[in-house]
Amino acid sequence: MKIMNIRNEVRKMKEDSPKMAALSLETRNQALKAAALALQEHKEEIFQANKEDMEAAKAAQVLPSVMKRLKFDEEKLKAVTEGMEQLRKLPDPLSKVQLARKLDENLNLYRVTCPIGVIGVIFEARPDALVQISSLCIKSGNCAVLKGGKETARTNKVLFEIIYQAVTKCGLPKGCMLQAEQHQEIDELLSCHDCVDLLIPRGSNSFVQYIMNHTKIPVMGHADGVCHIYVDNSYDIKKAIPVLVDAKTQYTAACNAVETLLVNRQIAQEFLTEAEKALKAAGVSIRGTKEVQQMIECEEMQEEDFHTEYLDMTISVKIVEDVEEAIYHINKYGSHHTDCILSENQENVEKFMQLVDSAGVYHNCSTRFADGFRYGFGAEVGISTGKIHARGPVGLEGLVTYKYKLFGQGQTVQDYALGKKAFHFEEINEEEK
DSSP, X not given: OOOOOHHXXXXXHHHHHHHHHTOOHHHHHHHHHHHHHHHHHTHHHHHHHHHHHHXXXXXXXXXXXXXXXXXXXXXXXXXXXXXXXXXXXXXXXXXXXXXXXXXXXXXXXXXXXXXXXXXXXXOOSOHHHHHHHHHHHHHTTOEEEEEOOGGGHHHHHHHHHHHHHHHHTTTOXXXXXXXXXXXXXXXXXXXXXXXXXXXXXXXXXHHHXXXXXXXXXXXOOOSOXXXXXXXXXXXXXXXXXXXXXXXXXXXXXXXXXXXXXXXXXXXXXXXXXXXXXXXXXXXXXXXXXXXXXXXXXXXXXXXXXXXXXXXXXXXEEEXXXXXXXXXXXXXXXXXXXXXXXXXXXXXXXXXXXXXXXXXXXXXXXXXXXXXXXXXXXXXXXXXXXXXXXXXXXXXXXXXXXXXXXXXXXXXXXHHHHTTSSOOOOEXXXXXXX
């Protein structure tokens, strides 16, 4: 397979990015509709490519947790096309006036949302991620460089071609999307700081760290998904057990699946007895501290093991004194992704929600809700655990920035510096905008 010159192609995309940004909402929505229809029309071609990828992955003895992500079937197709339809119905994220201020007579300042530009997304072996990322970039007016995992190379290639052909027929510029297929092309992409505006890596901790350490391009994303559930001494067993089981088993390979269970010492024996039955019945193996081992049957683990992201049917368990110790543990060992408290004590709930330093902090519900589609974003390009620009599931709002537009009538700064004129800051009302 011929390796393309990523730098040359991305430069062309950079030239096309203003055209992409200027597209009307109608054109972008029409492109999403056309892409969704095309995916349905060519689904057998997609499924065949995915079958070949799955067979190759099985022969290569790919981990079961990864195999789940590789699969692209009717259910996955239905989910991504529903997400595209949801995106179409969302308001335009572009050209929103965030600030309107009169600096002086006939000198008006506006802060208006606009696309980031060219976004490079390097994602794990999940074909549905390619569709979600493409859709979000189309709706937000961004150009997208897409590099998926080698395990789904066939599926990704088919999906990309179907979407690309559909959207360019609707008027999107040629540089709206680019697929990088070779591993060697990643390093070349990392060097394109002059024409790529943002990188979003989705993968293992080591992979994300590699990206961050080998590029000058701003990077947004997360490396780990060590999520926690803390069961408070004031809890409802009817809520707690189903939430715990769902958070661990509904989709174990996801970064928002719970990995560590923290239990208040006052109710540890009674809760763990019931939790052990439910978790083991669901096929989950339990690893716990020595104190936990005295209450239930489980494998022993050490304190440092709480950094572990299993992505499998295994959960860590620790007993804590109170909500304060739970918060301390989560902030120390967690990945600042998504953490939950199961409690009926409002004071403890508020303390947990305030002090846990994570992108998502939940009360009495599964950590699996940490998802762009479930938040009503239509889809997500990933989950960010950083605190600058975007945090949590990154949907449309996380893919736009803003620019300041200043409209004047020949004003110069010198007149204000000499005192001939003075600023009169006034907010511009809706009618004047």
